[in-house]
Amino acid sequence: MLDIKTALLLWAMEAATLATLLTAIWLQDRTQRHFAMWAFGFLAHGTGVALIGLRGEVPDFLSIEFANAVALSSFIFWAGGLVHPGRAPFMAWAAIPLLIWIGGMLIPGIRDEIAYRIAVYYCASACGQISLAAAAAHHQFSKPRYRRQLAAICALQAVFSLLVAFASIITMPSSIQTAPYAAAAICINLFSSLSAILIGARIVIDRSEERLRQLIRTDPLTGALNxxxxxxxxxxxxxxxxxxxxxxxxxxxxxxxxxxxxxxxxxxxxxxxxxxxxxxxxxxxxxxxxxxxxxxxxxxxxxxxxxxxxxxxxxxxxxxxxxxxxxxxxxxxxxxxxxxxxxxxxxxxxxxxxxxxxxxxxxxxxxxxxxxxxxxxxxxxxxxxxxxxxxxxxxxxxxxxxxxxxxxxxxxxxxxxxxx
Structure with missing residues (x-):
């Protein structure tokens, strides 16, 4: 059985790898700013998850309050990356997950009890996943079937996050290792991230092909057809x-x-x-x-x-x-x-x-x-x-x-x- 710490570090390594790949793609064409935003999102998420996994080896403030805040800030970048290709206005409510966590940490009764911290984190994460599902469903950045698939993945994660939050309040675990469904939540997040990346890769390929077709068909100065x-x-x-x-x-x-x-x-x-x-x-x-x-x-x-x-x-x-x-x-x-x-x-x-x-x-x-x-x-x-x-x-x-x-x-x- 994969222990929680190892799973968290694997999750962090996956996020860091994706951040590196997306950064490399963005550096090839800096007009494609959504790649940079997705890269920042995975970098923030990977950094936060890695700090959580290092609990006991780094100060508690870094592995709890700071780590979870950094991980949740990733939703801001991911949502921005989703809406940017369609030139839609940035969704300020993508920052709600981070604000929920910060607000919870200002309440001593929640900050000092791990079960409540787990519940607050997963509730905040569910809000972030709902915001991504909304962005995927409503913004015209890709073909409808890809957007529906992304929205479904995000909605599935949101439902499971709410389940973990509810179970944590009911069972009141004393540590992250004993938290109900914690390992399953990590596995689902890994699977969902990989699925989203595969869909995202298909979207990127389609957009690149369309951009190439547009370059072949248009005059570079005026944008008129050639x-x-x-x-x-x-x-x-x-x-x-x-x-x-x-x-x-x-x-x-x-x-x-x-x-x-x-x-x-x-x-x-x-x-x-x-x-x-x-x-x-x-x-x-x-x-x-x-x-x-x-x-x-x-x-x-x-x-x-x-x-x-x-x-x-x-x-x-x-x-x-x-x-x-x-x-x-x-x-x-x-x-x-x-x-x-x-x-x-x-x-x-x-x-x-x-x-x-x-x-x-x-x-x-x-x-x-x-x-x-x-x-x-x-x-x-x-x-x-x-x-x-x-x-x-x-x-x-x-x-x-x-x-x-x-x-x-x-x-x-x-x-x-x-x-x-």
Missing amino acids: RRGLQEGFERLAGPSAIGAPCLALLLFDLDHFKRINDAHGHQAGDTVLLTFAELCRNLMPKGGIFGRTGGEEFMVLARVGELKDAALLAEAIRQSLAAKAIEAGNKVIGATVSIGIAIAPARDANLDQLMSNADRALYKAKARGRNRTTVLSGERVLTVPVTGPEATDEQTDRQVAALKRLMAKAVPQTGVAKP
Whole structure:
């Protein structure tokens, strides 16, 4: 039969090993702060359990009051590590176990009687396990099945901790060795810790794979989709199972004279312009649309629309919002404009390469006609959305252009963007 002291020291060694492994993982990527919090949790728990196991070899204050307080403080770090990946607010009530223990030790009748100390510790531990179960159940940090498994393990530990606390009050043991279910409680904690680590490892692997997929699919500077991500997004929007408006529009953007911005203000200012434009596009994107960066200062939007005028409205909202925006880069204020080419096709027949080629033709005309404007490919004709008022015309004015003029004159107040 494993004696209590040996079991406690094995428990402490397991916790220390886990703390070391989690610290090593965190040091490889310090943005993954939840690994550091879990490591601190296991370090605190292992330290407290080790001090409890050294009872008789270290001063009583260290092996009783201090040791149990350190062990219970681990729930603060564990709960913080669980909620951090989901960017949820920290749960202050994860500190309740520690406060219960401190409060109990301030009462002489509890502090001086080992049976009551055992009961207070396991009641506090049960509260901590309930807080972990709540964090696992309610915070979206992983797949539901993993969260349910973690919550079940924590709930099982909480139930058994309450059983030990109740039995300790009933039997009034004179030492930890004679405490009812003490050895079983340690074994259950060991088993639960190992089970939680296995589930946690699966969560970490899934998150790492998702993060890798995200890195493969996105532009590192702006967070916009790259060409691979755009291709995947196009397949979702144009696939046979896709639902939405009947047409698929491709909007191709080219920031005007971007090289001049870099040359005049520096590449850091240029990056600020790119980031500002990317954020603006994401904010104005219709539901279900996707946004990507195709290279340099070129970006793309894919969206399901009802007809051509919907795509033109979206393009003009983005164009006019950027033109009206003062971009702060350090101590400088920079203005920027964008040229836009639009192509549209029935969603069921859409071909990404053809749409990009058509939108590129329209974009070329937008730049050739003075930049800071939107052009659309309609059949074989490239039409320019007017930018100065109802009297503006271009060399291809016809009924469609006139219709777009009237449309944009009405649409600008609705978008909340002032006419330039």
